[in-house]
Amino acid sequence: MSDRRPTIYDVAKKAGVSNATVSRALNNKLSELVKPATRKKVVKVAKELGYKANTLAKALATNKSTQVAIICSDLARGSVAEMVKGILTVAQAYKYSIIIVPSPQDDKTENLVSDILSMRVDGVLYMVDEITDKRENFLKEIRDTYNIPLVLVNTCIQNDESICSVQIDYEQAGYEVTKELIKEGRKKIALLTTLKRYPISILKENGYIKAMDEANLTPRICYTSGNLNSNYDDITAFLNTNDVDGIIGVRDSIAISCMNIMINNGKKIPDDVSIFGFQNTRYSLLTNPELSSVDIPVSEIGAKAMKVLTSEMEDEKPNHKGRILLKHGIIKRGTTK
Amino acid sequence: MSDRRPTIYDVAKKAGVSNATVSRALNNKLSELVKPATRKKVVKVAKELGYKANTLAKALATNKSTQVAIICSDLARGSVAEMVKGILTVAQAYKYSIIIVPSPQDDKTENLVSDILSMRVDGVLYMVDEITDKRENFLKEIRDTYNIPLVLVNTCIQNDESICSVQIDYEQAGYEVTKELIKEGRKKIALLTTLKRYPISILKENGYIKAMDEANLTPRICYTSGNLNSNYDDITAFLNTNDVDGIIGVRDSIAISCMNIMINNGKKIPDDVSIFGFQNTRYSLLTNPELSSVDIPVSEIGAKAMKVLTSEMEDEKPNHKGRILLKHGIIKRGTTK
DNA sequence: CTGAAAGCGCTTACAG
DNA sequence: CTGAAAGCGCTTACAG
DSSP, X not given: OOSOOOOHHHHXXXXXXXXXXXXXXXXXXXXXXXXXXXXXXXXXXXXXXXXXXXXXXXXXXXXXXXXXXXXXXXXXXXXXXXHHHHHHHHHHXXXXXXXXXXXXXXXXXXXXXXXXXXXXXXXXXXXXXXXXXXXXXXXXXXXXXXXXXXXXXXXXXXXXXXXXXXXXXXXXXXXXXXXXXXXXXXXXXXXXXXXXOOHHHHHHHHHHHHHHHHTTOOOEEEEEOOOHHHHHHHHHHHHXXXXXXXXXXXXXXXXXXXXXXXXXXXXXXXXXXXXXXEEOOTHHHHSSSOOEEEEOOHHHHHHHHHHHXXXXXXXXXXXXOSEEEEOOEEXXXXXXX | OOSOOOOHHHHHHHHTSOHHHHHHHHHOOOGGGSOHHHHHHHHHHHHHHTOOOOHHHHHHHHTOOOEEEEEESOTTSTTHHXXXXXXXXXXXXXXXXXXXXXXXXXXXXXXXXXXXXXXXXXXXXXXXXXXXXXXXXXXXXXXXXXXXXXXXXSOOBTXXXXXXXXXXXXXXXHHHHHHHHHHTTOOSEEEEEESSOOHHHHHHHHHHHHHHHHTTOOOEEEEEOOOHHHXXXXXXXXXXXXXXXXXXXXXXXXXXXXXXXXXXXXXXXXXXXXXXXXXXXXXXXXXXXXXEEEEOOHHHHHHHHHHHHHHHHHHOOOOOXXXXXXXXXXXXXXXXX
């Protein structure tokens, strides 16, 4: 920085008022607090000087950083970025800025606490889908020990609703999608899920099992590594020992991998096998045939989470608890009948 | 926040030293500046109290926020998130935090300047691929008027290297990939690009044209809307009037859309038509056959950009200029011979 | 409606 | 090696 940027004092001096008046004129929308003429002059001078309030100083003085940290494990995965976009939309409206903080490996959560505290963020949005014990402790520490507003975004702690989360009813979605295949006349419906059993995957699985049970069908579950490259092997092995006519993938990418394997094995989609994905990502439009999928309003989930967080940060309301469920959709395309 | 968090004064008092000493003990690695025993005591007390330095106060005092803004147009598109991940990796190493700032519509760049200035970020990473005049002005204002370190990430200004950018040699990549298809014996090779001619797409196009010219082949270029849904129509219309045996999509998604259309028209891939995408996204592994593509080291581009930015922010070196080019790769998979 | 003054929690010459 | 003091750029009771 070559030249010093103008401060509130520069404005005050040039406008012939005190810095307190400048502060009031520029911040307070309530016109009672400062004479219109004064405000006008101040605003004019501020513009002439190109004055921009120093957010850091303001934050220090008010003890509000107007910053929110998003903690996520992998920005590039699935719909994380889409959720962040939803968050950004409402963050902008409420004048918060968003700091992206990668979730550390499981053993390093202590540093995370430390970082979050140092940053003095006003709130935390948590989007890590694998909730280990350490992570759960982290969340409770942030929330209960340090009283920092916290909302879980499209993730949750199993059997624990003490921290507010925004998601969809994954169990219901898993149930519906299974019913859908059953209605098509499918009987050998498999669920492809990941080895790591994220709380949200478990909900999907529960819904699947419930629907299968109700129809007196035996559930068959394939656990894949979740890695794009080794999914193929896991799924191939599964298909070798399981005859299936319906597939539900807990993620679109898993469903698509499976679909490709089946097509290469000579199966016709959807004649021989019906396939459902989960999440309705952009992938689903690029397959051939296009993938049927459960539509998750990811952007809205992000937006809603940020709204809830905002209300906690601003109104200092009691902590929200429980799960906020948004509506999902079942999108039928070419991979189902 | 219920309880006040401990400050440097709390530590000082309990340790029986001045706050200046605490500051030195905690910040300065150079042991000369503070007696080992003193430092030890301070560190111990700080830990006991759970003291975490207030980043905001430090930023104000040092005039360094240790925050960097990433300005991007669409976090969810292509490999933006992947680039951000690369950025985050080095940001963490250098103790910077990353604020995500959505690029405003073209007519609102003034607010952006204002926001950036208010935030007092130490540097800016710019990832918007469409560089309009207003945006170019914004960049120069940030860089030249306000002297804020700035690096373009996988984007550039056409015919202007006054602002440092990190990317790959897109013209060369476009050239190579075209040559590759020519080597296969393809003669009717089309380039599918977007209507909006981003600087980077133009480079790819230039490379394509150069290779076609050298081989005495006539370039055929299809301009699509770039939108997943309407791409189909644009491409179909193009294919109806153009007989092709080779396709290069400036983005994987465009190449894939085209591939699906051709397959549905009874074409065999790669027997009848060879296809190359650009970017080597995850999409390319999910198609059937798998898509050949130009591999862009997106994460490395982000990391490199952040490194360059760091050196500007810390060493106060003269502004970097010019383009830093990382190596790309040509990945041949099932859609080429 | 406006100003003087203290305070937010740090850092850093300056003295010793 | 350490401390007292001023300063970073704001906000906000308190007086008037």
